[in-house]
Amino acid sequence: MSANSRLTIAAHTLAWIGLYQRQGHAVATSEQIAGSANTNPVVIRRLLGELREAGLVESRRGGGAGWSLTRDLKAMTLLDVYDAIEPGPLFALHRADPDQGCVIGHGIQPALQDVYAGIECTVRQELSKTTLEDVLQAVLAVPR
Amino acid sequence: MSANSRLTIAAHTLAWIGLYQRQGHAVATSEQIAGSANTNPVVIRRLLGELREAGLVESRRGGGAGWSLTRDLKAMTLLDVYDAIEPGPLFALHRADPDQGCVIGHGIQPALQDVYAGIECTVRQELSKTTLEDVLQAVLAVPR
DNA sequence: CTTCGTCGTAACAAGAATGGTTACTTCGGA
DNA sequence: TCCGAAGTAACCATTCTTGTTACGACGAAG
Numbered sequence: 010m011s012a013n014s015r016l017t018i019a020a021h022t023l024a025w026i027g028l029y030q031r032q033g034h035a036v037a038t039s040e041q042i043a044g045s046a047n048t049n050p051v052v053i054r055r056l057l058g059e060l061r062e063a064g065l066v067e068s069r070r071g072g073g074a075g076w077s078l079t080r081d082l083k084a085m086t087l088l089d090v091y092d093a094i095e096p097g098p099l100f101a102l103h104r105a106d107p108d109q110g111c112v113i114g115h116g117i118q119p120a121l122q123d124v125y126a127g128i129e130c131t132v133r134q135e136l137s138k139t140t141l142e143d144v145l146q147a148v149l150a151v152p153r
Numbered sequence: 154m155s156a157n158s159r160l161t162i163a164a165h166t167l168a169w170i171g172l173y174q175r176q177g178h179a180v181a182t183s184e185q186i187a188g189s190a191n192t193n194p195v196v197i198r199r200l201l202g203e204l205r206e207a208g209l210v211e212s213r214r215g216g217g218a219g220w221s222l223t224r225d226l227k228a229m230t231l232l233d234v235y236d237a238i239e240p241g242p243l244f245a246l247h248r249a250d251p252d253q254g255c256v257i258g259h260g261i262q263p264a265l266q267d268v269y270a271g272i273e274c275t276v277r278q279e280l281s282k283t284t285l286e287d288v289l290q291a292v293l294a295v296p297r
Numbered sequence: 298c299t300t301c302g303t304c305g306t307a308a309c310a311a312g313a314a315t316g317g318t319t320a321c322t323t324c325g326g327a
Numbered sequence: 328t329c330c331g332a333a334g335t336a337a338c339c340a341t342t343c344t345t346g347t348t349a350c351g352a353c354g355a356a357g
Contacts, residue, residue: 011155011343012245013315017265021247025257038332045255046247049317054333071325074332087268099243101156103165103190104345111189113169116295120288121161124231128279135272144264151260155314157344182303193346198304215354218303248316298357305352315342323334 019056019090021046024145026066027082036075056094063093082145088137099132100125163200163234165190168289170210171226180219200238207237226289232280243276244269 025045026037039050039057046053057076060066065085068076078085102121107114169189170181183194183201190197201220204210209229212220222229246265251258 010157010239010241010243011314012241012243013154014245014248015315016244017246017261020265021251021257021261024261025255028257040332045252045258047249047251047258048247050332051318051335052316054335055316058334068333069325070323070333072327072329072331074325076333095154097154097156099154099156100160101158102161103192104158105191107165107191108189111169113165113172113292114189114191115297116292117161117165117168117288119295120291121164123291124283124288128276131275131279132272135275139268144261144268147264147267148257148260151263153259155343159344184303194303195306195347196345198306199345202305212304213354214304214352216300216302216356218354220304300357301355303353306350308349309347311344311346313342313344316340318339319337321334321336324332326331327329 015056015094016087016091018046018048018052019060019094020087020141020144022053022056023060023065023078023082023085023090023141024148026076026078027141027145030078036069036073036077038075042076059094060090063089065089065093082141085141086137087139087141087144088133090141091133091136098125099129159200159238160231160235162190162192162196163204163238164231164285164288166197166200167204167209167222167226167229167234167285168292170220170222171285171289174222180213180217180221182219186220203238204234207233209233209237226285229285230281231283231285231288232277234285235277235280242269243273 022042025042029037039053043050043053057066057068061068064079066076067079102118107117109115166186169186173181183197187194187197201210201212205212208223210220211223212218246262251261253259
């Protein structure tokens with residue numbers, strides 16, 4: 010499906026900020042997070058920008074600049090993150106409209122739309138069951 | 154997520170062949186299906202090739218060539234189709250391995266893998282609930 | 298045994314999404 | 328005023344999907 014790693018990087022980022030703040034730091038920088046996630050700071054800033062628009066994080070500029078959470082990890086689910094960074098549907102319909110003169114071509118889109126809607130609904134339910142706090146605890150529980 | 158329409162086109166194709174065979178025809182051609190789905194015959198043949206490898210359809214060459222189902226639409230679920238044409242996972246992990254020296258970097262992949270596995274499991278369950286016969290009936294039930 | 302329609306498949310191009318990188322401007326505390 | 332980091336534009340490489348053309352392989356029909 011050509012899956013991307015945006016949800017992964019976003020979860021990584023939020024867990025990192027959350028842990029860092031618990032260690033007494035006020036803000037985290039994109040460079041620190043990029044170091045942990047092994048990617049480029051601009052990639053992190055782009056993602057954090059979308060998370061900020063969704064109200065999950067906020068940023069400070071100037072001296073002592075960086076990113077911080079707007080609420081506790083317990084009050085943040087993977088669905089919140091997913092909605093913040095993934096715009097489109099899981100499955101796409103036809104690129105070009107099918108032949109409406111054909112019985113199948115005429116009815117296939119409404120028929121599949123129902124199925125797809127049901128699937129997206131269950132995915133969203135599943136995502137909403139896991140908080141970022143759950144993720145952080147699972148991370149810390151991994152033996153080293 | 155850059156969703157594709159492969160599952161849609163495959164379902165369209167199978168429903169089309171199924172209906173066509175019920176109308177008394179032995180085989181369907183990629184050109185006929187492409188006309189209904191409003192795409193190119195080669196696109197259909199490529200998809201049908203993958204469905205054939207999964208054992209859902211078979212093809213005949215030479216005179217009177219074309220495609221036919223290997224079993225009834227009732228015995229074919231969207232999960233069978235999905236497995237035949239979608240190789241990868243729904244969500245990807247990091248492109249480059251995260252910093253293993255960092256607590257988050259070390260534990261994030263196992264932690265997220267569990268979550269992702271659970272989600273894929275529910276998606277598969279959901280897909281397995283719908284047969285291609287269900288799809289065809291839903292298509293035929295759409296008012297024109 | 299030739300013809301013809303269709304499969305099978307390679308090759309290529311367009312388009313979009315993702316991710317990485319560089320570079321520059323803007324902010325605001327020290 | 329200085330400086331570190333955000334904000335953001337621009338560009339590129341890669342990959343996936345889809346569409347398209349082209350051509351060989353096949354096999355029934357005549």
